[in-house]
Amino acid sequence: MNKTQLIDSMAADAGISKASAKKALESFLGNVEGSLKSGNRVSLVGFGSWSVSNRAAREGRNPQTGKTIKIAAKNVVKFKAGSDLGKAVN
Missing domain, CATH: 1.10.1220 (Arc Repressor Mutant)
Structure with missing residues (x-):
């Protein structure tokens, strides 16, 4: 949808x-x-909740060249499904 x-x-x-x-x-x-x-944090009881988490800077690898690259720190949004939503899809 x-x-x-x-x-x-x-x-x-x-x-x-x-x-x-x-x-x-x-x-x-x-x-x-x-x-x-x-x-x-945003929480809708039974549906789920959204929160922000900080992802630390880290080193990664370019899959094409194999070179190590630096990946910057950033904030990411996380969603955790509530119990009613989980039951509805199963």
Whole structure:
């Protein structure tokens, strides 16, 4: 399912216009992003939680040449599925 299909599905399920569903989805995504940028965790009980983790700098290897390269440190987003979501897909 892509973003357009999700918006269409949300609009149909909620009985609202596609424009309203798009605003709601963009608001949700913006708030999750803003919270993660602030270093906070986002948790939806039963669905899952998003958090930010710091990945340390490390050395890697270029598979084509075999040369060692330096990989910079960065923040990564992690998602952990909640129990209800896990049960729903199994």
